[in-house]
Amino acid sequence: MTSARPNRSEDVSPLVPKALRVSAALSWRVLVIAGAIWLLGWVIGYLGVVVIPVAVALLLAALLAPAVGQLVRWKVPRGLATTVVVVGGVVIVVGVLYGVISAFVSGLPELQSKVADSVNAIQAWLEGPPLKLSHDQFLNLPEKLIGLIKDNQLTITTGALSTAATLGELVTGALLVLFTLIFFLHDGAGIWSFLIRVVPADVRPRVDVAGRRGFSSLVRYVRATAAVAVVDAVGIGIGLGIVGVPLAVPLAALVFLGAFIPIIGAVIAGTVAVLVALVAKSFVSALIVLAIVVAVMQLESHILQPLLLGRAVKLHPLAVILVIASGFTFGGIAGALMSVPVLAVLNSGIRSLLHDQGVDPAEVDPIRSTDTEPGEKQ
Structure with a gap:
Protein backbone atom coordinates (compact mmCIF):
# COMPACT_ATOMS: atom_id res chain seq x y z
CA MET A 1 0.00 0.00 0.00
CA THR A 2 1.59 3.24 -1.12
CA SER A 3 1.46 6.36 0.99
CA ALA A 4 -0.50 9.30 -0.28
CA ARG A 5 1.65 11.93 -1.89
CA PRO A 6 0.69 15.54 -2.35
CA ASN A 7 -0.50 16.37 -5.78
CA ARG A 8 2.10 18.80 -7.11
CA SER A 9 -0.35 19.95 -9.74
CA GLU A 10 -2.49 21.44 -6.96
CA ASP A 11 0.40 23.57 -5.56
CA VAL A 12 -0.61 27.17 -6.26
CA SER A 13 2.60 28.75 -4.97
CA PRO A 14 4.11 29.15 -8.45
CA LEU A 15 0.95 30.96 -9.51
CA VAL A 16 1.29 33.58 -6.72
CA PRO A 17 3.59 36.47 -7.64
CA LYS A 18 6.82 36.53 -5.65
CA ALA A 19 6.18 40.08 -4.46
CA LEU A 20 2.82 38.99 -3.00
CA ARG A 21 4.36 35.94 -1.27
CA VAL A 22 7.12 38.07 0.26
CA SER A 23 4.63 40.76 1.33
CA ALA A 24 2.38 38.15 2.96
CA ALA A 25 5.31 36.56 4.79
CA LEU A 26 6.48 39.93 6.05
CA SER A 27 2.94 41.01 6.99
CA TRP A 28 2.21 38.19 9.41
CA ARG A 29 5.62 38.59 11.01
CA VAL A 30 5.03 42.33 11.42
CA LEU A 31 1.62 41.58 12.96
CA VAL A 32 3.21 39.17 15.43
CA ILE A 33 5.84 41.74 16.40
CA ALA A 34 3.20 44.48 16.71
CA GLY A 35 1.08 42.20 18.89
CA ALA A 36 4.05 41.45 21.13
CA ILE A 37 4.84 45.17 21.44
CA TRP A 38 1.20 45.94 22.24
CA LEU A 39 1.11 43.20 24.88
CA LEU A 40 4.34 44.51 26.40
CA GLY A 41 2.93 48.03 26.44
CA TRP A 42 -0.27 46.80 28.09
CA VAL A 43 1.70 45.00 30.80
CA ILE A 44 3.85 48.08 31.39
CA GLY A 45 0.75 50.29 31.58
CA TYR A 46 -0.98 47.89 33.96
CA LEU A 47 2.09 47.84 36.20
CA GLY A 48 2.79 51.55 35.71
CA VAL A 49 2.85 52.27 39.46
CA VAL A 50 5.87 49.97 39.66
CA VAL A 51 7.47 50.39 36.23
CA ILE A 52 7.62 54.21 36.29
CA VAL A 199 19.98 34.18 28.27
CA PRO A 200 21.53 31.08 26.62
CA ALA A 201 25.13 30.59 27.69
CA ASP A 202 26.57 30.76 24.16
CA VAL A 203 25.33 34.33 23.60
CA ARG A 204 25.42 35.52 27.20
CA PRO A 205 28.77 37.38 26.89
CA ARG A 206 27.52 39.38 23.89
CA VAL A 207 24.29 40.25 25.69
CA ASP A 208 26.34 41.24 28.73
CA VAL A 209 28.47 43.59 26.61
CA ALA A 210 25.36 45.01 24.90
CA GLY A 211 23.74 45.71 28.28
CA ARG A 212 26.87 47.41 29.58
CA ARG A 213 27.10 49.57 26.48
CA GLY A 214 23.40 50.38 26.76
CA PHE A 215 23.82 51.58 30.34
CA SER A 216 26.91 53.53 29.28
CA SER A 217 24.77 55.28 26.68
CA LEU A 218 22.21 56.03 29.40
CA VAL A 219 24.92 57.53 31.62
CA ARG A 220 26.10 59.77 28.78
CA TYR A 221 22.51 60.78 28.01
CA VAL A 222 21.74 61.78 31.60
CA ARG A 223 25.00 63.74 31.90
CA ALA A 224 24.38 65.61 28.65
CA THR A 225 20.73 66.29 29.48
CA ALA A 226 21.64 67.64 32.92
CA ALA A 227 24.24 69.96 31.36
CA VAL A 228 21.73 71.22 28.77
CA ALA A 229 19.09 71.69 31.50
CA VAL A 230 21.48 73.78 33.62
CA VAL A 231 22.35 76.05 30.68
CA ASP A 232 18.67 76.50 29.78
CA ALA A 233 17.66 77.27 33.36
CA VAL A 234 20.54 79.69 34.01
CA GLY A 235 20.08 81.50 30.69
CA ILE A 236 16.33 81.96 30.98
CA GLY A 237 16.52 82.64 34.73
CA ILE A 238 19.05 85.46 34.24
CA GLY A 239 16.89 86.90 31.46
CA LEU A 240 13.79 86.84 33.67
CA GLY A 241 15.72 88.51 36.48
CA ILE A 242 16.96 91.29 34.20
CA VAL A 243 13.46 91.94 32.84
CA GLY A 244 12.09 91.92 36.39
CA VAL A 245 9.56 89.13 35.99
CA PRO A 246 8.28 87.84 39.35
CA LEU A 247 9.03 84.24 40.36
CA ALA A 248 12.19 84.12 38.23
CA VAL A 249 13.76 81.39 40.39
CA PRO A 250 10.73 79.04 40.32
CA LEU A 251 10.37 79.58 36.58
CA ALA A 252 14.06 78.78 36.08
CA ALA A 253 13.58 75.60 38.12
CA LEU A 254 10.60 74.71 35.90
CA VAL A 255 12.80 75.21 32.82
CA PHE A 256 15.45 72.93 34.35
CA LEU A 257 12.92 70.16 34.95
CA GLY A 258 11.33 70.63 31.53
CA ALA A 259 14.69 70.32 29.78
CA PHE A 260 14.79 66.63 30.73
CA ILE A 261 12.11 66.12 28.07
CA PRO A 262 14.27 66.89 25.00
CA ILE A 263 13.26 69.59 22.52
CA ILE A 264 9.70 70.20 23.75
CA GLY A 265 10.13 70.34 27.54
CA ALA A 266 12.09 73.57 27.74
CA VAL A 267 9.85 75.14 25.09
CA ILE A 268 6.74 74.47 27.19
CA ALA A 269 8.45 75.80 30.33
CA GLY A 270 9.60 78.87 28.40
CA THR A 271 6.04 79.45 27.22
CA VAL A 272 4.91 79.51 30.85
CA ALA A 273 7.58 82.15 31.57
CA VAL A 274 6.33 84.26 28.65
CA LEU A 275 2.74 84.05 29.91
CA VAL A 276 3.80 85.06 33.42
CA ALA A 277 5.68 88.05 31.97
CA LEU A 278 2.61 88.99 29.94
CA VAL A 279 0.29 88.86 32.94
CA ALA A 280 2.65 90.29 35.55
CA LYS A 281 4.51 92.92 33.51
CA SER A 282 3.49 94.06 30.03
CA PHE A 283 3.27 93.01 26.42
CA VAL A 284 6.74 94.44 25.71
CA SER A 285 8.23 92.48 28.63
CA ALA A 286 6.60 89.31 27.31
CA LEU A 287 8.18 89.94 23.90
CA ILE A 288 11.60 90.41 25.53
CA VAL A 289 11.18 87.16 27.50
CA LEU A 290 10.08 85.41 24.31
CA ALA A 291 13.23 86.64 22.56
CA ILE A 292 15.34 85.34 25.47
CA VAL A 293 13.62 81.94 25.35
CA VAL A 294 14.10 81.72 21.57
CA ALA A 295 17.78 82.66 21.91
CA VAL A 296 18.36 79.99 24.58
CA MET A 297 16.50 77.41 22.49
CA GLN A 298 18.67 78.29 19.48
CA LEU A 299 21.77 77.85 21.63
CA GLU A 300 20.45 74.47 22.76
CA SER A 301 19.42 73.30 19.28
CA HIS A 302 22.50 74.40 17.32
CA ILE A 303 25.32 74.08 19.86
CA LEU A 304 24.41 72.11 22.97
CA GLN A 305 22.29 69.39 21.35
CA PRO A 306 24.85 68.52 18.61
CA LEU A 307 27.86 68.74 20.92
CA LEU A 308 26.41 67.03 24.00
CA LEU A 309 23.28 64.98 23.29
CA GLY A 310 24.28 64.22 19.70
CA ARG A 311 27.59 62.71 20.81
CA ALA A 312 25.99 61.02 23.81
CA VAL A 313 23.18 59.04 22.18
CA LYS A 314 23.94 59.13 18.41
CA LEU A 315 20.30 59.78 17.46
CA HIS A 316 18.95 61.91 14.63
CA PRO A 317 16.82 64.89 15.78
CA LEU A 318 13.87 63.62 13.73
CA ALA A 319 14.03 60.28 15.54
CA VAL A 320 14.08 62.14 18.88
CA ILE A 321 10.99 64.21 17.98
CA LEU A 322 9.04 61.20 16.70
CA VAL A 323 9.86 59.02 19.69
CA ILE A 324 8.92 61.81 22.12
CA ALA A 325 5.58 62.28 20.34
CA SER A 326 4.96 58.54 20.42
CA GLY A 327 5.94 58.30 24.08
CA PHE A 328 3.65 61.19 25.01
CA THR A 329 0.76 59.60 23.06
CA PHE A 330 1.08 56.25 24.79
CA GLY A 331 2.38 57.23 28.22
CA GLY A 332 1.77 60.93 28.78
CA ILE A 333 4.51 62.92 30.51
CA ALA A 334 6.20 59.76 31.81
CA GLY A 335 6.27 58.31 28.30
CA ALA A 336 7.78 61.48 26.86
CA LEU A 337 10.40 61.53 29.63
CA MET A 338 11.42 57.89 29.18
CA SER A 339 11.13 57.57 25.39
CA VAL A 340 14.51 59.02 24.41
CA PRO A 341 16.53 57.14 27.10
CA VAL A 342 14.87 53.88 26.04
CA LEU A 343 15.67 54.57 22.39
CA ALA A 344 19.26 55.49 23.26
CA VAL A 345 19.76 52.27 25.24
CA LEU A 346 18.19 50.13 22.49
CA ASN A 347 20.24 51.89 19.82
CA SER A 348 23.52 51.29 21.64
CA GLY A 349 22.62 47.73 22.68
CA ILE A 350 21.54 46.64 19.19
CA ARG A 351 24.69 48.14 17.66
CA SER A 352 26.74 46.21 20.17
CA LEU A 353 24.97 42.94 19.36
CA LEU A 354 25.59 43.49 15.65
CA HIS A 355 29.23 44.55 15.83
CA ASP A 356 30.79 43.42 19.12
CA GLN A 357 31.93 39.82 18.83
CA GLY A 358 34.49 38.26 21.12
CA VAL A 359 34.62 41.29 23.43
CA ASP A 360 35.25 40.46 27.08
CA PRO A 361 32.46 42.00 29.24
CA ALA A 362 35.06 42.81 31.91
CA GLU A 363 36.72 45.19 29.44
CA VAL A 364 33.57 47.35 29.16
CA ASP A 365 33.03 49.73 32.07
CA PRO A 366 29.52 51.19 31.64
CA ILE A 367 30.29 54.13 33.93
CA ARG A 368 33.71 55.25 32.73
CA SER A 369 33.28 54.23 29.09
CA THR A 370 34.35 56.99 26.69
CA ASP A 371 34.92 54.86 23.62
CA THR A 372 33.07 55.27 20.33
CA GLU A 373 29.82 53.58 19.54
CA PRO A 374 30.04 49.97 18.29
CA GLY A 375 30.59 49.80 14.57
CA GLU A 376 32.12 53.29 14.34
CA LYS A 377 35.71 54.08 13.50
CA GLN A 378 37.97 55.19 16.27
Whole structure:
Protein backbone atom coordinates (compact mmCIF):
# COMPACT_ATOMS: atom_id res chain seq x y z
CA MET A 1 0.00 0.00 0.00
CA THR A 2 1.59 3.24 -1.12
CA SER A 3 1.46 6.36 0.99
CA ALA A 4 -0.50 9.30 -0.28
CA ARG A 5 1.65 11.93 -1.89
CA PRO A 6 0.69 15.54 -2.35
CA ASN A 7 -0.50 16.37 -5.78
CA ARG A 8 2.10 18.80 -7.11
CA SER A 9 -0.35 19.95 -9.74
CA GLU A 10 -2.49 21.44 -6.96
CA ASP A 11 0.40 23.57 -5.56
CA VAL A 12 -0.61 27.17 -6.26
CA SER A 13 2.60 28.75 -4.97
CA PRO A 14 4.11 29.15 -8.45
CA LEU A 15 0.95 30.96 -9.51
CA VAL A 16 1.29 33.58 -6.72
CA PRO A 17 3.59 36.47 -7.64
CA LYS A 18 6.82 36.53 -5.65
CA ALA A 19 6.18 40.08 -4.46
CA LEU A 20 2.82 38.99 -3.00
CA ARG A 21 4.36 35.94 -1.27
CA VAL A 22 7.12 38.07 0.26
CA SER A 23 4.63 40.76 1.33
CA ALA A 24 2.38 38.15 2.96
CA ALA A 25 5.31 36.56 4.79
CA LEU A 26 6.48 39.93 6.05
CA SER A 27 2.94 41.01 6.99
CA TRP A 28 2.21 38.19 9.41
CA ARG A 29 5.62 38.59 11.01
CA VAL A 30 5.03 42.33 11.42
CA LEU A 31 1.62 41.58 12.96
CA VAL A 32 3.21 39.17 15.43
CA ILE A 33 5.84 41.74 16.40
CA ALA A 34 3.20 44.48 16.71
CA GLY A 35 1.08 42.20 18.89
CA ALA A 36 4.05 41.45 21.13
CA ILE A 37 4.84 45.17 21.44
CA TRP A 38 1.20 45.94 22.24
CA LEU A 39 1.11 43.20 24.88
CA LEU A 40 4.34 44.51 26.40
CA GLY A 41 2.93 48.03 26.44
CA TRP A 42 -0.27 46.80 28.09
CA VAL A 43 1.70 45.00 30.80
CA ILE A 44 3.85 48.08 31.39
CA GLY A 45 0.75 50.29 31.58
CA TYR A 46 -0.98 47.89 33.96
CA LEU A 47 2.09 47.84 36.20
CA GLY A 48 2.79 51.55 35.71
CA VAL A 49 2.85 52.27 39.46
CA VAL A 50 5.87 49.97 39.66
CA VAL A 51 7.47 50.39 36.23
CA ILE A 52 7.62 54.21 36.29
CA PRO A 53 9.37 54.48 39.70
CA VAL A 54 11.85 51.78 38.68
CA ALA A 55 12.54 53.60 35.40
CA VAL A 56 13.05 56.91 37.23
CA ALA A 57 15.37 55.14 39.69
CA LEU A 58 17.37 53.77 36.75
CA LEU A 59 17.77 57.30 35.34
CA LEU A 60 18.89 58.57 38.73
CA ALA A 61 21.26 55.62 39.05
CA ALA A 62 22.81 56.56 35.70
CA LEU A 63 23.27 60.11 37.03
CA LEU A 64 24.71 59.12 40.42
CA ALA A 65 26.61 55.92 39.55
CA PRO A 66 29.75 57.82 38.42
CA ALA A 67 29.94 59.50 41.85
CA VAL A 68 29.62 56.14 43.62
CA GLY A 69 32.24 54.64 41.32
CA GLN A 70 34.64 57.49 42.03
CA LEU A 71 34.27 57.04 45.79
CA VAL A 72 34.85 53.29 45.42
CA ARG A 73 38.04 53.99 43.46
CA TRP A 74 39.11 56.16 46.40
CA LYS A 75 38.88 53.01 48.58
CA VAL A 76 35.55 54.00 50.17
CA PRO A 77 33.38 50.91 50.88
CA ARG A 78 30.54 50.64 48.35
CA GLY A 79 27.87 50.65 51.06
CA LEU A 80 29.23 53.86 52.56
CA ALA A 81 29.72 55.41 49.12
CA THR A 82 26.10 54.63 48.20
CA THR A 83 24.88 56.13 51.47
CA VAL A 84 26.91 59.32 51.01
CA VAL A 85 25.74 59.83 47.42
CA VAL A 86 22.06 59.08 48.12
CA VAL A 87 21.91 61.22 51.27
CA GLY A 88 23.77 64.03 49.51
CA GLY A 89 21.40 63.85 46.56
CA VAL A 90 18.34 63.95 48.82
CA VAL A 91 19.76 66.93 50.73
CA ILE A 92 20.41 68.81 47.48
CA VAL A 93 16.92 68.07 46.13
CA VAL A 94 15.24 69.11 49.39
CA GLY A 95 17.35 72.27 49.53
CA VAL A 96 16.47 73.20 45.95
CA LEU A 97 12.77 72.53 46.56
CA TYR A 98 12.87 74.62 49.74
CA GLY A 99 14.54 77.48 47.88
CA VAL A 100 12.06 77.30 45.01
CA ILE A 101 9.03 77.18 47.33
CA SER A 102 10.39 80.03 49.46
CA ALA A 103 10.97 82.14 46.35
CA PHE A 104 7.46 81.35 45.13
CA VAL A 105 5.85 82.27 48.46
CA SER A 106 7.85 85.49 48.76
CA GLY A 107 7.09 86.53 45.17
CA LEU A 108 3.40 85.64 45.27
CA PRO A 109 2.15 88.96 46.78
CA GLU A 110 3.96 90.97 44.11
CA LEU A 111 2.57 88.69 41.43
CA GLN A 112 -0.96 89.05 42.80
CA SER A 113 -0.80 92.84 42.74
CA LYS A 114 0.59 92.90 39.21
CA VAL A 115 -1.99 90.39 38.04
CA ALA A 116 -4.72 92.65 39.43
CA ASP A 117 -3.26 95.60 37.50
CA SER A 118 -3.04 93.47 34.36
CA VAL A 119 -6.64 92.33 34.74
CA ASN A 120 -7.75 95.94 35.03
CA ALA A 121 -5.78 96.82 31.91
CA ILE A 122 -7.33 93.89 30.02
CA GLN A 123 -10.79 94.94 31.21
CA ALA A 124 -10.18 98.47 29.96
CA TRP A 125 -9.06 97.09 26.61
CA LEU A 126 -12.14 94.88 26.33
CA GLU A 127 -14.42 97.79 27.16
CA GLY A 128 -12.86 99.84 24.39
CA PRO A 129 -13.09 99.35 20.65
CA PRO A 130 -13.56 97.08 18.83
CA LEU A 131 -15.27 94.81 21.43
CA LYS A 132 -16.90 97.53 23.58
CA LEU A 133 -18.12 95.18 26.30
CA SER A 134 -20.27 96.83 28.94
CA HIS A 135 -19.17 97.31 32.53
CA ASP A 136 -22.22 95.38 33.77
CA GLN A 137 -21.02 92.27 31.98
CA PHE A 138 -17.83 92.35 34.02
CA LEU A 139 -19.74 92.90 37.27
CA ASN A 140 -21.77 89.75 36.59
CA LEU A 141 -18.68 87.62 36.11
CA PRO A 142 -18.16 86.86 39.86
CA GLU A 143 -21.79 85.81 40.24
CA LYS A 144 -21.55 83.59 37.17
CA LEU A 145 -18.35 82.08 38.52
CA ILE A 146 -19.97 81.29 41.89
CA GLY A 147 -22.96 79.74 40.14
CA LEU A 148 -20.69 77.65 38.00
CA ILE A 149 -18.89 76.37 41.10
CA LYS A 150 -22.19 75.47 42.78
CA ASP A 151 -23.43 73.66 39.70
CA ASN A 152 -20.25 71.60 39.51
CA GLN A 153 -19.70 71.07 43.24
CA LEU A 154 -19.79 67.28 42.95
CA THR A 155 -17.27 67.29 40.14
CA ILE A 156 -14.94 69.62 42.05
CA THR A 157 -15.19 67.47 45.19
CA THR A 158 -14.46 64.32 43.21
CA GLY A 159 -11.50 66.02 41.60
CA ALA A 160 -10.16 67.06 45.02
CA LEU A 161 -10.41 63.48 46.30
CA SER A 162 -8.72 62.23 43.14
CA THR A 163 -5.94 64.78 43.66
CA ALA A 164 -5.45 63.54 47.24
CA ALA A 165 -5.21 59.96 45.99
CA THR A 166 -2.71 61.06 43.35
CA LEU A 167 -0.57 62.75 46.00
CA GLY A 168 -0.60 59.51 47.98
CA GLU A 169 0.55 57.62 44.88
CA LEU A 170 3.31 60.18 44.32
CA VAL A 171 4.60 59.75 47.88
CA THR A 172 4.53 55.96 47.51
CA GLY A 173 6.26 56.21 44.15
CA ALA A 174 8.95 58.51 45.56
CA LEU A 175 9.69 56.04 48.36
CA LEU A 176 9.87 53.20 45.80
CA VAL A 177 12.25 55.27 43.67
CA LEU A 178 14.52 55.90 46.65
CA PHE A 179 14.45 52.25 47.75
CA THR A 180 15.17 50.97 44.22
CA LEU A 181 17.88 53.57 43.64
CA ILE A 182 19.80 52.39 46.70
CA PHE A 183 19.90 48.83 45.39
CA PHE A 184 20.82 49.93 41.85
CA LEU A 185 23.76 51.94 43.15
CA HIS A 186 24.90 49.35 45.69
CA ASP A 187 24.54 46.15 43.65
CA GLY A 188 23.65 47.12 40.09
CA ALA A 189 26.23 44.76 38.60
CA GLY A 190 24.90 41.86 40.65
CA ILE A 191 21.32 42.59 39.58
CA TRP A 192 22.37 42.67 35.93
CA SER A 193 24.30 39.41 36.27
CA PHE A 194 21.20 37.77 37.75
CA LEU A 195 18.95 39.05 34.95
CA ILE A 196 21.11 37.73 32.10
CA ARG A 197 21.07 34.19 33.50
CA VAL A 198 17.93 33.59 31.44
CA VAL A 199 19.98 34.18 28.27
CA PRO A 200 21.53 31.08 26.62
CA ALA A 201 25.13 30.59 27.69
CA ASP A 202 26.57 30.76 24.16
CA VAL A 203 25.33 34.33 23.60
CA ARG A 204 25.42 35.52 27.20
CA PRO A 205 28.77 37.38 26.89
CA ARG A 206 27.52 39.38 23.89
CA VAL A 207 24.29 40.25 25.69
CA ASP A 208 26.34 41.24 28.73
CA VAL A 209 28.47 43.59 26.61
CA ALA A 210 25.36 45.01 24.90
CA GLY A 211 23.74 45.71 28.28
CA ARG A 212 26.87 47.41 29.58
CA ARG A 213 27.10 49.57 26.48
CA GLY A 214 23.40 50.38 26.76
CA PHE A 215 23.82 51.58 30.34
CA SER A 216 26.91 53.53 29.28
CA SER A 217 24.77 55.28 26.68
CA LEU A 218 22.21 56.03 29.40
CA VAL A 219 24.92 57.53 31.62
CA ARG A 220 26.10 59.77 28.78
CA TYR A 221 22.51 60.78 28.01
CA VAL A 222 21.74 61.78 31.60
CA ARG A 223 25.00 63.74 31.90
CA ALA A 224 24.38 65.61 28.65
CA THR A 225 20.73 66.29 29.48
CA ALA A 226 21.64 67.64 32.92
CA ALA A 227 24.24 69.96 31.36
CA VAL A 228 21.73 71.22 28.77
CA ALA A 229 19.09 71.69 31.50
CA VAL A 230 21.48 73.78 33.62
CA VAL A 231 22.35 76.05 30.68
CA ASP A 232 18.67 76.50 29.78
CA ALA A 233 17.66 77.27 33.36
CA VAL A 234 20.54 79.69 34.01
CA GLY A 235 20.08 81.50 30.69
CA ILE A 236 16.33 81.96 30.98
CA GLY A 237 16.52 82.64 34.73
CA ILE A 238 19.05 85.46 34.24
CA GLY A 239 16.89 86.90 31.46
CA LEU A 240 13.79 86.84 33.67
CA GLY A 241 15.72 88.51 36.48
CA ILE A 242 16.96 91.29 34.20
CA VAL A 243 13.46 91.94 32.84
CA GLY A 244 12.09 91.92 36.39
CA VAL A 245 9.56 89.13 35.99
CA PRO A 246 8.28 87.84 39.35
CA LEU A 247 9.03 84.24 40.36
CA ALA A 248 12.19 84.12 38.23
CA VAL A 249 13.76 81.39 40.39
CA PRO A 250 10.73 79.04 40.32
CA LEU A 251 10.37 79.58 36.58
CA ALA A 252 14.06 78.78 36.08
CA ALA A 253 13.58 75.60 38.12
CA LEU A 254 10.60 74.71 35.90
CA VAL A 255 12.80 75.21 32.82
CA PHE A 256 15.45 72.93 34.35
CA LEU A 257 12.92 70.16 34.95
CA GLY A 258 11.33 70.63 31.53
CA ALA A 259 14.69 70.32 29.78
CA PHE A 260 14.79 66.63 30.73
CA ILE A 261 12.11 66.12 28.07
CA PRO A 262 14.27 66.89 25.00
CA ILE A 263 13.26 69.59 22.52
CA ILE A 264 9.70 70.20 23.75
CA GLY A 265 10.13 70.34 27.54
CA ALA A 266 12.09 73.57 27.74
CA VAL A 267 9.85 75.14 25.09
CA ILE A 268 6.74 74.47 27.19
CA ALA A 269 8.45 75.80 30.33
CA GLY A 270 9.60 78.87 28.40
CA THR A 271 6.04 79.45 27.22
CA VAL A 272 4.91 79.51 30.85
CA ALA A 273 7.58 82.15 31.57
CA VAL A 274 6.33 84.26 28.65
CA LEU A 275 2.74 84.05 29.91
CA VAL A 276 3.80 85.06 33.42
CA ALA A 277 5.68 88.05 31.97
CA LEU A 278 2.61 88.99 29.94
CA VAL A 279 0.29 88.86 32.94
CA ALA A 280 2.65 90.29 35.55
CA LYS A 281 4.51 92.92 33.51
CA SER A 282 3.49 94.06 30.03
CA PHE A 283 3.27 93.01 26.42
CA VAL A 284 6.74 94.44 25.71
CA SER A 285 8.23 92.48 28.63
CA ALA A 286 6.60 89.31 27.31
CA LEU A 287 8.18 89.94 23.90
CA ILE A 288 11.60 90.41 25.53
CA VAL A 289 11.18 87.16 27.50
CA LEU A 290 10.08 85.41 24.31
CA ALA A 291 13.23 86.64 22.56
CA ILE A 292 15.34 85.34 25.47
CA VAL A 293 13.62 81.94 25.35
CA VAL A 294 14.10 81.72 21.57
CA ALA A 295 17.78 82.66 21.91
CA VAL A 296 18.36 79.99 24.58
CA MET A 297 16.50 77.41 22.49
CA GLN A 298 18.67 78.29 19.48
CA LEU A 299 21.77 77.85 21.63
CA GLU A 300 20.45 74.47 22.76
CA SER A 301 19.42 73.30 19.28
CA HIS A 302 22.50 74.40 17.32
CA ILE A 303 25.32 74.08 19.86
CA LEU A 304 24.41 72.11 22.97
CA GLN A 305 22.29 69.39 21.35
CA PRO A 306 24.85 68.52 18.61
CA LEU A 307 27.86 68.74 20.92
CA LEU A 308 26.41 67.03 24.00
CA LEU A 309 23.28 64.98 23.29
CA GLY A 310 24.28 64.22 19.70
CA ARG A 311 27.59 62.71 20.81
CA ALA A 312 25.99 61.02 23.81
CA VAL A 313 23.18 59.04 22.18
CA LYS A 314 23.94 59.13 18.41
CA LEU A 315 20.30 59.78 17.46
CA HIS A 316 18.95 61.91 14.63
CA PRO A 317 16.82 64.89 15.78
CA LEU A 318 13.87 63.62 13.73
CA ALA A 319 14.03 60.28 15.54
CA VAL A 320 14.08 62.14 18.88
CA ILE A 321 10.99 64.21 17.98
CA LEU A 322 9.04 61.20 16.70
CA VAL A 323 9.86 59.02 19.69
CA ILE A 324 8.92 61.81 22.12
CA ALA A 325 5.58 62.28 20.34
CA SER A 326 4.96 58.54 20.42
CA GLY A 327 5.94 58.30 24.08
CA PHE A 328 3.65 61.19 25.01
CA THR A 329 0.76 59.60 23.06
CA PHE A 330 1.08 56.25 24.79
CA GLY A 331 2.38 57.23 28.22
CA GLY A 332 1.77 60.93 28.78
CA ILE A 333 4.51 62.92 30.51
CA ALA A 334 6.20 59.76 31.81
CA GLY A 335 6.27 58.31 28.30
CA ALA A 336 7.78 61.48 26.86
CA LEU A 337 10.40 61.53 29.63
CA MET A 338 11.42 57.89 29.18
CA SER A 339 11.13 57.57 25.39
CA VAL A 340 14.51 59.02 24.41
CA PRO A 341 16.53 57.14 27.10
CA VAL A 342 14.87 53.88 26.04
CA LEU A 343 15.67 54.57 22.39
CA ALA A 344 19.26 55.49 23.26
CA VAL A 345 19.76 52.27 25.24
CA LEU A 346 18.19 50.13 22.49
CA ASN A 347 20.24 51.89 19.82
CA SER A 348 23.52 51.29 21.64
CA GLY A 349 22.62 47.73 22.68
CA ILE A 350 21.54 46.64 19.19
CA ARG A 351 24.69 48.14 17.66
CA SER A 352 26.74 46.21 20.17
CA LEU A 353 24.97 42.94 19.36
CA LEU A 354 25.59 43.49 15.65
CA HIS A 355 29.23 44.55 15.83
CA ASP A 356 30.79 43.42 19.12
CA GLN A 357 31.93 39.82 18.83
CA GLY A 358 34.49 38.26 21.12
CA VAL A 359 34.62 41.29 23.43
CA ASP A 360 35.25 40.46 27.08
CA PRO A 361 32.46 42.00 29.24
CA ALA A 362 35.06 42.81 31.91
CA GLU A 363 36.72 45.19 29.44
CA VAL A 364 33.57 47.35 29.16
CA ASP A 365 33.03 49.73 32.07
CA PRO A 366 29.52 51.19 31.64
CA ILE A 367 30.29 54.13 33.93
CA ARG A 368 33.71 55.25 32.73
CA SER A 369 33.28 54.23 29.09
CA THR A 370 34.35 56.99 26.69
CA ASP A 371 34.92 54.86 23.62
CA THR A 372 33.07 55.27 20.33
CA GLU A 373 29.82 53.58 19.54
CA PRO A 374 30.04 49.97 18.29
CA GLY A 375 30.59 49.80 14.57
CA GLU A 376 32.12 53.29 14.34
CA LYS A 377 35.71 54.08 13.50
CA GLN A 378 37.97 55.19 16.27
